[in-house]
Amino acid sequence: QVRLVESGGGLVQAGGSLRLSCAASGGTFSSYVMGWFRQAPGKEREFVAGVYWRGVSTLYADSVKDRFSISRDNAKNLVYLQMNNVKPEDTAVYYCAASLRGPLAASSTYNYWGRGTQVTVSS
Numbered sequence: 224q225v226r227l228v229e230s231g232g233g234l235v236q237a238g239g240s241l242r243l244s245c246a247a248s249g250g251t252f253s254s255y256v257m258g259w260f261r262q263a264p265g266k267e268r269e270f271v272a273g274v275y276w277r278g279v280s281t282l283y284a285d286s287v288k289d290r291f292s293i294s295r296d297n298a299k300n301l302v303y304l305q306m307n308n309v310k311p312e313d314t315a316v317y318y319c320a321a322s323l324r325g326p327l328a329a330s331s332t333y334n335y336w337g338r339g340t341q342v343t344v345s346s
Contacts, residue, residue, distance in 0.1 A: 225250040225335040227319045232340030235309055239344075243304040245319030245337060252300040253277075256322050258333060259293060259304045261315035261342075271317070272304060273327030282327045287313075309344045316341050 231243040243259070258273040272293035273282045281293050292305040302319060317340050320333035 225255065225321050227321060227335055227337035229317060229319050229337045229340040232317060232342045234343045234345060237310055237344055237346050239309055241306045241309060241342060243306065243317055243319075243340060243342070245302045245304075247300045247302070247319075247321060250321075253297040254323060255335075256325050256327060256332075257293075257295060257302040258320045258322070258327055259302075260318045260320060260330060261313075262318070262339075263312075263315040266315075268318070268330060270328040270330065273325075274302065275325070275327070284328075306342070309342075311344045311346045314342060314344045 226249045228246045235241050256275050259271040260268050261271050262268040270284050271287055272291055274293045274295050278295045290308045295302040319337040321335040322333040326332055
């Protein structure tokens with residue numbers, strides 16, 4: 224059983240930056256592909272970014288490409304989401320998720336989910 228705990232959320236002004244972290248425990252971290260998803264009020268959960276096992280191959284939603292960056296540290300069992308030039312439409316609860324295999328962008332891929340961290344972007 225893999226446990227995921229997100230941190231780093233908060234209130235940030237538009238144009239600012241924020242880094243989310245997700246700490247994993249209970250499994251072999253390097254065996255899992257990792258994803259970040261988000262859910263805004265009244266909307267469905269959507270894919271944000273994903274990274275494969277070694278951290279070399281990544282995938283981004285078009286809405287965050289060139290602004291967000293996902294990375295992982297397999298030695299520390301951590302995955303990060305660096306959010307730059309944030310916009311009010313980035314406001315959501317951000318979730319970390321883990322799976323033994325892809326595809327990265329499909330929420331149905333993932334077996335394990337964190338409880339989420341709130342990101343609020345003010346205009």
